[in-house]
Amino acid sequence: MRFSAILFDLDGTLLNTIPDLAGAANAMRHDLGMAPVAQDILATYVGKGAEQLVIRALQHDGATADDALVARGLACYTQHYRRLSGTQSHPYPGVLEGLNLFRAAGCQMAVVTNKSTEFTGPLLRHHGLVDFFDVVVCGDTCTQKKPDPMPVLYACKQLDVPPDQALFIGDSINDALAAQAAGIPMLALPYGYNEGRPVQSLPADAIVGSLIEAAQWAGCATRPTEPA
Structure with missing residues:
Protein backbone atom coordinates (compact mmCIF):
# COMPACT_ATOMS: atom_id res chain seq x y z
CA MET A 1 0.00 0.00 0.00
CA THR A 17 -19.99 22.84 10.36
CA ILE A 18 -20.97 26.03 8.56
CA PRO A 19 -24.50 26.23 10.05
CA ASP A 20 -23.05 26.27 13.59
CA LEU A 21 -20.13 28.57 12.74
CA ALA A 22 -22.33 31.04 10.89
CA GLY A 23 -24.93 30.93 13.62
CA ALA A 24 -22.34 31.84 16.25
CA ALA A 25 -20.87 34.59 14.07
CA ASN A 26 -24.26 36.16 13.45
CA ALA A 27 -25.19 35.87 17.13
CA MET A 28 -21.97 37.74 17.90
CA ARG A 29 -22.83 40.43 15.35
CA HIS A 30 -26.32 40.76 16.83
CA ASP A 31 -24.90 41.25 20.32
CA LEU A 32 -22.62 43.98 18.95
CA GLY A 33 -25.47 45.76 17.17
CA MET A 34 -24.59 44.54 13.68
CA ALA A 35 -26.87 43.09 10.99
CA PRO A 36 -26.64 39.38 10.11
CA VAL A 37 -24.48 38.20 7.22
CA ALA A 38 -25.57 35.50 4.75
CA GLN A 39 -24.30 32.02 5.62
CA ASP A 40 -22.64 31.51 2.23
CA ILE A 41 -20.62 34.67 2.76
CA LEU A 42 -19.58 33.70 6.28
CA ALA A 43 -18.46 30.35 4.85
CA THR A 44 -15.77 32.19 2.89
CA TYR A 45 -14.37 33.53 6.18
CA VAL A 46 -13.73 30.03 7.57
CA GLY A 47 -10.37 28.27 7.43
CA LYS A 48 -7.77 30.04 9.50
CA GLY A 49 -9.27 29.56 12.94
CA ALA A 50 -11.90 31.25 15.10
CA GLU A 51 -10.05 34.53 15.57
CA GLN A 52 -9.77 35.11 11.83
CA LEU A 53 -13.44 34.22 11.36
CA VAL A 54 -14.36 36.77 14.01
CA ILE A 55 -12.15 39.46 12.50
CA ARG A 56 -13.56 38.91 9.02
CA ALA A 57 -17.13 38.85 10.32
CA LEU A 58 -16.55 42.11 12.21
CA GLN A 59 -15.00 43.74 9.15
CA HIS A 60 -17.75 42.57 6.79
CA ASP A 61 -19.40 46.00 6.55
CA GLY A 62 -16.09 47.83 6.24
CA ALA A 63 -15.78 48.46 9.98
CA THR A 64 -12.39 48.71 11.64
CA ALA A 65 -11.82 45.85 14.05
CA ASP A 66 -9.33 47.10 16.63
CA ASP A 67 -7.86 44.83 19.29
CA ALA A 68 -10.52 45.69 21.85
CA LEU A 69 -13.39 44.92 19.46
CA VAL A 70 -11.76 41.68 18.31
CA ALA A 71 -11.29 40.54 21.92
CA ARG A 72 -14.91 41.38 22.72
CA GLY A 73 -16.14 39.72 19.54
CA LEU A 74 -14.08 36.56 20.10
CA ALA A 75 -15.37 36.17 23.64
CA CYS A 76 -18.94 36.64 22.43
CA TYR A 77 -18.48 34.29 19.46
CA THR A 78 -16.95 31.58 21.65
CA GLN A 79 -19.85 31.77 24.09
CA HIS A 80 -22.37 31.30 21.29
CA TYR A 81 -20.35 28.57 19.56
CA ARG A 82 -20.23 26.60 22.81
CA ARG A 83 -24.02 26.61 22.69
CA LEU A 84 -24.36 25.86 18.97
CA SER A 85 -21.46 23.54 18.15
CA GLY A 86 -22.77 20.20 16.93
CA THR A 87 -26.42 21.26 16.80
CA GLN A 88 -26.68 21.51 13.00
CA SER A 89 -23.32 20.19 11.78
Whole structure:
Protein backbone atom coordinates (compact mmCIF):
# COMPACT_ATOMS: atom_id res chain seq x y z
CA MET A 1 0.00 0.00 0.00
CA ARG A 2 1.32 3.45 -0.92
CA PHE A 3 0.31 5.32 2.26
CA SER A 4 0.73 4.32 5.90
CA ALA A 5 -1.16 7.30 7.33
CA ILE A 6 -4.06 9.48 6.20
CA LEU A 7 -4.44 12.99 7.63
CA PHE A 8 -7.78 14.81 7.44
CA ASP A 9 -8.92 18.37 7.87
CA LEU A 10 -12.15 18.68 9.89
CA ASP A 11 -14.37 21.62 8.88
CA GLY A 12 -15.34 21.34 5.22
CA THR A 13 -13.72 17.90 4.87
CA LEU A 14 -15.23 15.52 7.42
CA LEU A 15 -18.01 17.73 8.79
CA ASN A 16 -20.22 20.45 7.40
CA THR A 17 -19.99 22.84 10.36
CA ILE A 18 -20.97 26.03 8.56
CA PRO A 19 -24.50 26.23 10.05
CA ASP A 20 -23.05 26.27 13.59
CA LEU A 21 -20.13 28.57 12.74
CA ALA A 22 -22.33 31.04 10.89
CA GLY A 23 -24.93 30.93 13.62
CA ALA A 24 -22.34 31.84 16.25
CA ALA A 25 -20.87 34.59 14.07
CA ASN A 26 -24.26 36.16 13.45
CA ALA A 27 -25.19 35.87 17.13
CA MET A 28 -21.97 37.74 17.90
CA ARG A 29 -22.83 40.43 15.35
CA HIS A 30 -26.32 40.76 16.83
CA ASP A 31 -24.90 41.25 20.32
CA LEU A 32 -22.62 43.98 18.95
CA GLY A 33 -25.47 45.76 17.17
CA MET A 34 -24.59 44.54 13.68
CA ALA A 35 -26.87 43.09 10.99
CA PRO A 36 -26.64 39.38 10.11
CA VAL A 37 -24.48 38.20 7.22
CA ALA A 38 -25.57 35.50 4.75
CA GLN A 39 -24.30 32.02 5.62
CA ASP A 40 -22.64 31.51 2.23
CA ILE A 41 -20.62 34.67 2.76
CA LEU A 42 -19.58 33.70 6.28
CA ALA A 43 -18.46 30.35 4.85
CA THR A 44 -15.77 32.19 2.89
CA TYR A 45 -14.37 33.53 6.18
CA VAL A 46 -13.73 30.03 7.57
CA GLY A 47 -10.37 28.27 7.43
CA LYS A 48 -7.77 30.04 9.50
CA GLY A 49 -9.27 29.56 12.94
CA ALA A 50 -11.90 31.25 15.10
CA GLU A 51 -10.05 34.53 15.57
CA GLN A 52 -9.77 35.11 11.83
CA LEU A 53 -13.44 34.22 11.36
CA VAL A 54 -14.36 36.77 14.01
CA ILE A 55 -12.15 39.46 12.50
CA ARG A 56 -13.56 38.91 9.02
CA ALA A 57 -17.13 38.85 10.32
CA LEU A 58 -16.55 42.11 12.21
CA GLN A 59 -15.00 43.74 9.15
CA HIS A 60 -17.75 42.57 6.79
CA ASP A 61 -19.40 46.00 6.55
CA GLY A 62 -16.09 47.83 6.24
CA ALA A 63 -15.78 48.46 9.98
CA THR A 64 -12.39 48.71 11.64
CA ALA A 65 -11.82 45.85 14.05
CA ASP A 66 -9.33 47.10 16.63
CA ASP A 67 -7.86 44.83 19.29
CA ALA A 68 -10.52 45.69 21.85
CA LEU A 69 -13.39 44.92 19.46
CA VAL A 70 -11.76 41.68 18.31
CA ALA A 71 -11.29 40.54 21.92
CA ARG A 72 -14.91 41.38 22.72
CA GLY A 73 -16.14 39.72 19.54
CA LEU A 74 -14.08 36.56 20.10
CA ALA A 75 -15.37 36.17 23.64
CA CYS A 76 -18.94 36.64 22.43
CA TYR A 77 -18.48 34.29 19.46
CA THR A 78 -16.95 31.58 21.65
CA GLN A 79 -19.85 31.77 24.09
CA HIS A 80 -22.37 31.30 21.29
CA TYR A 81 -20.35 28.57 19.56
CA ARG A 82 -20.23 26.60 22.81
CA ARG A 83 -24.02 26.61 22.69
CA LEU A 84 -24.36 25.86 18.97
CA SER A 85 -21.46 23.54 18.15
CA GLY A 86 -22.77 20.20 16.93
CA THR A 87 -26.42 21.26 16.80
CA GLN A 88 -26.68 21.51 13.00
CA SER A 89 -23.32 20.19 11.78
CA HIS A 90 -23.18 16.78 10.12
CA PRO A 91 -20.74 14.48 8.29
CA TYR A 92 -20.59 14.87 4.53
CA PRO A 93 -21.88 12.01 2.36
CA GLY A 94 -19.33 9.23 2.05
CA VAL A 95 -17.32 10.19 5.14
CA LEU A 96 -18.16 7.17 7.26
CA GLU A 97 -17.79 4.81 4.31
CA GLY A 98 -14.44 6.36 3.34
CA LEU A 99 -13.07 6.23 6.87
CA ASN A 100 -14.06 2.58 7.12
CA LEU A 101 -12.25 1.85 3.84
CA PHE A 102 -9.05 3.48 5.11
CA ARG A 103 -9.32 1.63 8.42
CA ALA A 104 -9.93 -1.70 6.68
CA ALA A 105 -6.78 -1.06 4.63
CA GLY A 106 -4.76 -0.74 7.84
CA CYS A 107 -4.02 2.98 7.58
CA GLN A 108 -3.37 5.05 10.66
CA MET A 109 -5.52 8.18 10.67
CA ALA A 110 -5.29 11.66 12.16
CA VAL A 111 -7.27 14.88 12.19
CA VAL A 112 -5.27 18.08 11.63
CA THR A 113 -7.53 21.09 12.16
CA ASN A 114 -7.28 24.77 13.03
CA LYS A 115 -10.27 24.36 15.36
CA SER A 116 -9.43 24.55 19.06
CA THR A 117 -9.19 21.47 21.27
CA GLU A 118 -12.23 22.64 23.25
CA PHE A 119 -14.51 22.06 20.25
CA THR A 120 -12.74 19.40 18.19
CA GLY A 121 -13.01 16.44 20.55
CA PRO A 122 -16.69 16.98 21.41
CA LEU A 123 -17.58 17.36 17.72
CA LEU A 124 -15.82 14.13 16.78
CA ARG A 125 -17.51 12.29 19.64
CA HIS A 126 -20.92 13.80 18.90
CA HIS A 127 -20.79 12.55 15.30
CA GLY A 128 -19.35 9.14 16.16
CA LEU A 129 -16.00 9.74 14.46
CA VAL A 130 -13.53 9.94 17.33
CA ASP A 131 -12.62 6.23 17.39
CA PHE A 132 -11.33 6.35 13.80
CA PHE A 133 -8.39 8.57 14.72
CA ASP A 134 -5.11 7.67 16.34
CA VAL A 135 -4.04 11.32 16.67
CA VAL A 136 -5.93 14.62 16.75
CA VAL A 137 -3.97 17.83 16.20
CA CYS A 138 -5.93 21.01 16.92
CA GLY A 139 -5.35 24.69 16.33
CA ASP A 140 -3.87 25.10 19.80
CA THR A 141 -1.78 21.90 19.82
CA CYS A 142 1.23 23.49 18.09
CA THR A 143 2.57 27.03 18.13
CA GLN A 144 1.58 27.46 14.46
CA LYS A 145 -1.63 26.68 12.58
CA LYS A 146 -2.15 25.62 8.97
CA PRO A 147 -1.06 26.80 6.39
CA ASP A 148 2.17 26.38 8.35
CA PRO A 149 3.36 22.75 7.99
CA MET A 150 4.05 22.36 11.71
CA PRO A 151 0.73 20.68 12.66
CA VAL A 152 0.99 18.28 9.70
CA LEU A 153 4.55 17.28 10.56
CA TYR A 154 3.61 16.98 14.23
CA ALA A 155 0.83 14.54 13.32
CA CYS A 156 3.27 12.44 11.29
CA LYS A 157 5.71 12.41 14.20
CA GLN A 158 3.00 11.30 16.62
CA LEU A 159 2.01 8.52 14.22
CA ASP A 160 5.68 7.59 13.72
CA VAL A 161 5.19 7.81 9.96
CA PRO A 162 7.60 9.59 7.57
CA PRO A 163 5.87 12.44 5.71
CA ASP A 164 6.43 10.73 2.36
CA GLN A 165 4.25 7.84 3.56
CA ALA A 166 1.34 10.11 4.53
CA LEU A 167 -1.56 11.56 2.52
CA PHE A 168 -3.44 14.73 3.46
CA ILE A 169 -7.12 15.17 2.56
CA GLY A 170 -8.65 18.62 2.85
CA ASP A 171 -10.71 21.30 1.18
CA SER A 172 -8.87 24.60 1.46
CA ILE A 173 -5.78 26.55 0.54
CA ASN A 174 -4.61 26.23 4.15
CA ASP A 175 -4.64 22.43 3.84
CA ALA A 176 -2.94 22.47 0.45
CA LEU A 177 -0.16 24.84 1.48
CA ALA A 178 0.49 23.02 4.75
CA ALA A 179 0.72 19.65 2.98
CA GLN A 180 2.89 21.08 0.21
CA ALA A 181 5.32 22.63 2.70
CA ALA A 182 5.47 19.35 4.62
CA GLY A 183 6.20 17.38 1.45
CA ILE A 184 2.96 15.37 1.69
CA PRO A 185 0.61 14.56 -1.23
CA MET A 186 -2.78 16.26 -0.90
CA LEU A 187 -6.26 15.41 -2.18
CA ALA A 188 -8.86 18.20 -2.36
CA LEU A 189 -12.59 17.79 -1.85
CA PRO A 190 -14.88 20.12 -3.82
CA TYR A 191 -17.66 20.54 -1.26
CA GLY A 192 -15.74 22.46 1.41
CA TYR A 193 -15.14 26.14 2.01
CA ASN A 194 -11.73 27.24 0.64
CA GLU A 195 -12.47 30.89 1.49
CA GLY A 196 -14.70 31.28 -1.55
CA ARG A 197 -12.07 30.21 -4.09
CA PRO A 198 -12.62 27.40 -6.61
CA VAL A 199 -11.11 24.11 -5.51
CA GLN A 200 -9.43 23.85 -8.93
CA SER A 201 -7.11 26.68 -7.83
CA LEU A 202 -5.51 24.54 -5.13
CA PRO A 203 -2.05 23.02 -5.57
CA ALA A 204 -3.49 19.54 -4.97
CA ASP A 205 -2.43 16.21 -6.43
CA ALA A 206 -6.04 15.47 -7.36
CA ILE A 207 -9.63 16.53 -6.72
CA VAL A 208 -11.89 13.73 -5.47
CA GLY A 209 -15.64 13.86 -4.96
CA SER A 210 -15.77 12.06 -1.62
CA LEU A 211 -13.71 10.13 0.91
CA ILE A 212 -14.77 6.97 -0.92
CA GLU A 213 -13.08 8.27 -4.07
CA ALA A 214 -10.10 9.34 -1.95
CA ALA A 215 -9.71 5.78 -0.66
CA GLN A 216 -9.90 4.48 -4.22
CA TRP A 217 -7.27 7.02 -5.38
CA ALA A 218 -4.98 5.95 -2.52
CA GLY A 219 -5.32 2.28 -3.41
CA CYS A 220 -7.27 1.49 -0.26
CA ALA A 221 -10.41 0.39 -2.10
CA THR A 222 -11.21 -1.09 -5.47
CA ARG A 223 -12.93 1.09 -8.02
CA PRO A 224 -16.37 -0.02 -9.17
CA THR A 225 -16.40 -1.91 -12.45
CA GLU A 226 -17.51 0.18 -15.40
CA PRO A 227 -20.68 -1.15 -17.08
CA ALA A 228 -20.12 -2.87 -20.43
